[in-house]
Amino acid sequence: MNRTITVRPGLRDIPQGRLGMWLLIAGELVIFGAAVVSYLLMRIRYPEWGEQAQYTSTALGALNTFVLLTSSFFVVKAHKASLAKDSKNVVRFLSLTLLCGLIFLIVKGIEYSTEISHGFTLRSPGLVDSGQGVASLFWMYYYLMTGLHGLHVLAGMIAIFVVMLQVRKGKYFHRVELAGMYWHMVDLIWIFLFPLLYILK
Amino acid sequence: MKQILPENISTYGGEVDSLFFTITLFVVLAFAISIAALIIPLFRYRYKEGRKSSRVRGIGMKQMRWVFAGMLVMALCDFYMLYAEHSTWVKMEETLPEQEDFHVVITGRQWNWIFTYPGPDNKLYTADDVIVNRMNSSLHVPAGKNIIIDIKAIDVIHSVFFKNIRLKQDAIPGRTITRWFNVTKPGKYEIACAEICGVLHSKMRSYLVVQEEDEFNRFLSELYAEKQK
Amino acid sequence: MNIAHHEMSFWRRYIFSTDHKVIGFQYLITGLIMAAIGGYLAYVFRYNLAFPAESIPLFGSLGPKEYNAFITSHGAIMIFWVAMPLLLAALGNLLIPTMIGTDDMAFPTLNMLSYWFFFLSAIVLLLSFFVPSGPFDGGWTLYPPLSADAYINTEPDIWKSFMTGGTLIILALALEFVSMLMGGINFLVTTINKRAKGMTLLKMPIVVWFINFAVIDFMFSVGPIIAGAFMLLLDRVAGTGFFDAYRGGDPVLFQHMFWFFGHPEVYVLLFPSLGVIAEVISTFSRKALFGYKFIIKASLIAIVLSVVVWAHHQFIAGIDPRMATFFSIGTILISIPFAGIMLSYIATLWGGNIQLKVPMMWALGFIAIFLVGGLTGLYLGSDTFDIYVHDTSFVVAHFHYTLFPITFFGFFAAFYYWFPKFTGRMYNTVLAKIHFWFTFIFFQGFAFPIFFLGLDGQHRRINDYSAFDSLMSSWHISFRQFATISAIILILSQFIFLFNLLKSLRSGKKSEENPWKANTLEWQTTSPPPHGNFVKYPQVYRDPYDYGNPDMKEDYLPQNKVI
Amino acid sequence: MYKKNTDENGLGHEVPVPKEMDYHGHPNYNMIYLTLIVLLGISLLGDLMPAKSLLIALVFGTAIIKAALVIRNFMHLKYENLFLWIISIGAVLFILLAFFWGMYPDFPLVKLELAPK
Known part of the structure; x- marks a missing residue:
């Protein structure tokens, strides 16, 4: 019976694309992490933010989490197909990923529009005028973090789209994994934003 | 030229000054040794054609001993300094004196300091507080008393700097930071703003007027009378 | 030489080049141009400080707002647009591939992109000199609320607030960080992945280690300031209140975000410079670098410590006093690894065979000046004494005693050391030595008096001390004038x-392949290196500091030489 | 992994060529995806929790498990060199903890005076 033994690769065996992507991810995580850390400190400082969090829609947030997790799943499927140089399947899975990204952005748009219609905007002048300046700070952080995350979703979608076009021509199969890693990072950030902004009330 | 640090008038300022001389001792010592170690080899090991340098590479404790000795001396100096300064830090920043003789609010705004004295009821943050808000005004305090200051800012960050007391504290919008001092020598001293706060930052100057107690009480009653009018 | 390369158009070859050497030169030239601008600003406000009432030659009269704007721009330019490109980007680009024996960076296109982001950031910064409100005038630390305008910003006009100095400087900083992040990832990947055959990690020249340490320190500390810059930008253009105390935001938050990056940033600049000094000292002492492994370990400790001591810039900024004690201890502890590194450098000299050539003079000058800068850090690291000297000229003198040798002595040591290699020409040694002595002496004349002004309680960022009688005595005035005149001679020199x-570029004499008889790989190819750096990729057999080997006829032994 | 290249001049170059395709194994992605969805479901059950602290523990516990699953399996960190662990998880966590810890006393413990504008 054959037994496979996993051996950790040496430092120089890491392909440079993947190494670069990991470093980029580490850098991005620190940027988001810093925003999350400052949000957390403020959240501990102002318990009244829980009331504001009531207005975020857990259902839509959960839907978005589900969509992103599913898209991550499609990405690894695409990656697996890319190893077999199966460009048809890669394109299929990557377009499913793009679809998920699009759904995510649409749901986000619906959320934003309902929140804005309730008067919770970047500045929330209504809250400030009624003396709830602290509450308006919650919405600033909400828009800051979801907005930054949304930009990353967009960037990831563009990257995946470009890679998809390249793979369709039968080139650069290894880039599927790189774009996929970036996409997983976007997913990863959302995994933490979801409880922070939606579940905890 | 006069002495290096300006005149000290506070009770704890002397400790800061002696800390300065302690650190200076370490710094001069470390600098002298390092510079000597830097310059001596330049003469001793000047280039000679054909001579080979030594093969010492700093491997192992034996070769590294001078480096480690230097680091150890550095560490000892560091820890002595931290030990020496800590009680002063606790006294100046972490604690307030048990007996509170006079309490006053200093508020920074662009570009002057606002001084709020307690009214006749001797309590701050009540309706009868006297507010002095004009440029070049002065803060009057009694000599030999523990004076508590609440430091605030209205618009941007300022930093109240009493150089003769050796006290400096940023004034941050939204926060009240409480510090204290006890000045012994009557006179008129400068208060500066040490944090850049806009165009007229350089003109943001007030005076600290230290007075004997009876003189200070006379000042306060004049202030109250002025407010009545 | 690679034949295919000759067919490239001028634009592809010199402007939008992906060759690491061309990109390195682009960074170098941009950095030097920005240094000229920063130096000019320094001249203008120093002149104003010494002779307040007089009109400044080559400028005119300087008001308080312009004075603030000039000191702000001087600080920002010198750190982010001079020291960063010269030390990190230019040195990294020129040295990493040549020293580890490879043809180019791991991602050449990304490398080109990172330069153009940097170029764009410099343009955006310079643009702020031409907008109606003038360049930003609230100090290079960008402390809100002064920089946030939150207290007047009720109905923001996005376009109007975009075209202000404050917004532009934040944008420029953000672009610069992005550029340096891209460049930094490139450096790390290149070093890890593209080393020549036989070049193990412990056979790399120390400067390659140090540039990568700088990149790591940068990469992991820059996150908070990017997030903070984003928040500040929103505060300015969209009227949010992340740093508006009256809406629950906190100005101190930005200070933390800024200094969490701002303190490691000093080490980001210091490490490449220290690496250059190590190379130069080892080569001109004809002796192995003392304690190579020890230096690497000590710098790793310094990196870890560097990210947990940032709040020593905020001792008096209203942070919790108990935390300040901790940060003070951490700060003072950093002096120990750096003392070890400096002592190792000095120990390298002992038992050597010292040639006092031009790069060596700069390296020794660096150590001498940096010692003063490092040791005066003890005054500021001690939280109690920092209460008094914080925001005084003492701080100004201290960081000029650290950052000036880091930026300029380190850069000039590198410049005079590698100039023959990368241009293929030799400079005039006499002029270079005159340049060194002028810079060395007049730097002391400029910065040393400021220590005494600071100790006497002269607070900084003041265009005119006339409001403060105690700072207008005759010795104050003459010290300020002395400093200014020295600074002007320093700039002129x-x-x-x-x-x-x-x-030298026009008519310097041709340099040899290995004029200093050094061991590292870049000296083992032609001067200047061809496109692709090496005709035959080198194989490395030994560590880079094998000087004075008794078995050899010469006193040096290149890394790739087969015995 | 050294490949022999020659250029037009016929000079030999030895260029290290990193492997572009992957060297790692593949976990059972379907199972992991299922686990992730189940965890998402569990984290939504927070309303049933009797105490706030339990809710926080549940929510962040599931989030951390989810993140670990994604990083280890989808991003294949489980098969990677230790260096990547240190740089992407170790260093990032260290930085964020240091940042949080250094700022903690200055925000939750300090109450601001919120004056009307």
């Missing part, structure tokens, strides 16, 4: 460098 540079 850089024209010697410029003249030497241009003359």
Whole structure:
């Protein structure tokens, strides 16, 4: 019976694309992490933010989490197909990923529009005028973090789209994994934003 | 030229000054040794054609001993300094004196300091507080008393700097930071703003007027009378 | 030489080049141009400080707002647009591939992109000199609320608030960080992945280690300031209140975000410079670098410590006093690894065979000046004494005693060391030595008096001390004038460098392949290196500091030489 | 992994060529995806929790498990060199903890005076 033994690769065996992507991810995580850390400190400082969090829609947030997790799943499927140089399947899975990204952005748009219609905007002048300046700070952080995350979703979608076009021509199969890693990072950030902004009330 | 640090008038300022001389001792010592170690080899090991340098590479404790000795001396100096300064830090920043003789609010705004004295009821943050808000005004305090200051800012960050007391504290919008001092020598001293706060930052100057107690009480009653009018 | 390369158009070859050497030169030239601008600003406000009432030659009269704007721009330019490109980007680009024996960076296109982001950031910064409100005037630390405008910003006009100095400087900083992040990832990947055959990690020259340490320190500390810059930008253009105390935001938050990056940033600049000094000292002592592994370990400790001591810039900023004690301890502890590194450098000299050539003079000058800068850090690291000297000229003198040798002595040591290699020409040694002595002496004349002004309680960022009688005595005035005159001579003496540079580029005599008889790989190829750096990729057999080997006839032994 | 290249001049170059395709194994992605969805479901059950602290523990516990699953399996960190662990998880966590810890006393413990504008 054959037994496979996993051996950790040496430092120089890491392909440079993947190494670069990991470093980029580490850098991005620190940027988001810093925003999350400052949000957390403020959240501990102002318990009244829980009331504001009531207005975020857990259902839509959960839907978005589900969509992103599913898209991550499609990405690894695409990656697996890319190893077999199966460009048809890669394109299929990557377009499913793009679809998920699009759904995510649409749901986000619906959320934003309902929140804005309730008067919770970047500045929330209504809250400030009624003396709830602290509450308006919650919405600033909400828009800051979801907005930054949304930009990353967009960037990831563009990257995946470009890679998809390249793979369709039968080139650069290894880039599927790189774009996929970036996409997983976007997913990863959302995994933490979801409880922070939606579940905890 | 006069002495290096300006005149000290506070009770704890002397400790800061002696800390300065302690650190200076370490710094001069470390600098002298390092510079000597830097310059001596330049003469001793000047280039000679054909001579080979030594093969010492700093491997192992034996070769590294001078480096480690230097680091150890550095560490000892560091820890002595931290030990020496800590009680002063606790006294100046972490604690307030048990007996509170006079309490006053200093508020920074662009570009002057606002001084709020307690009214006749001797309590701050009540309706009868006297507010002095004009440029070049002065803060009057009694000599030999523990004076508590609440430091605030209205618009941007300022930093109240009493150089003769050796006290400096940023004034941050939204926060009240409480510090204290006890000045012994009557006179008129400068208060500066040490944090850049806009165009007229350089003109943001007030005076600290230290007075004997009876003189200070006379000042306060004049202030109250002025407010009545 | 690679034949295919000759067919590239001028644009592809020199402007949008992906060759690491061309990109390195682009960074170098941009950095030097920005240094000229920063130096000019320094001249203007120093002149104003010494002779307040007089009109400034080559400028005119300087108001308080312009004075604030000029000190702000001087600080930002010198750190982010001079020291960063010269030390990190230019040195990294030129040295990493040549020293580890490879043809180019791991991602050449990304490398080109990172330069153009940097270029764009410099343009955006310079643009702020031409907008109606003038360049930003709230100090290079960008402390809100002064920088946030939150207290007047009720109905923001996005376009109007975009075209202000404050917004532009934040944008420029953000672009610069992005550029340096891209460049930094490139450096790390290149070093890890593209080393020549046989070049193990512990056979790399120390400067390659140090540039990568700088990149790691940068990469992991820059996150908070990017997030903070984003928040500040929103505060300015969209009227949010992340740093508006009256809406629950906190100005101190930005200070933390800024200094969490701002303190490691000093080490980001210091490490490449220290690496250059190590190379130069080892080569001209004809002796192995003392304690190579120890230096690497000590710098790793310094990196870890560097990210947990940032709040020593905020001792008096209203942070919790108990935390300040901790940060003070951490700060003072950093002096120990750096003392070890400096002592190792000095120990390298002992038992060597010292050639006092031009790069060596700069390296020794660096150590001498940096010692003063490092040791005066003890005054500021001690939280109690920092209460008194914080925001006084003492701080100004201290960081000029650290950042000036880091930026300029480190850069000039590198410049005079590698100039023959990368241009293929030799400079005029006499002029270079005159340049060194002028810079060394007049730097002392400029910065040393400021220590005493600071100790006497002269607070900084003041255009006119006339409001403070205690700072207007005759010795104060004469010290300020002395410092200013020295600074002006210091700036003027850089024209010697410029003249030497241009003359050597035009008509310097051809340099040999290995004029200093050094061991590292970049000296083992032609001067200048061809496109692709090496005709035959080198195989490395030994560590880079094998000087004075008794078995050899010569006193040096290149890394790739087969015995 | 050294490949022999020659250029037009016929000079030999030895260029290290990193492997572009992957060297790692593949976990059972379907199972992991299922686990992730189940965890998402569990984290939504927070309303049933009797105490706030339990809710926080549940929510962040599931989030951390989810993140670990994604990083280890989808991003294949489980098969990677230790260096990548240190740089992407170790260093990032260290930085964020240091940042949080250094700022903690200055925000939750300090109450601001919120004056009307």
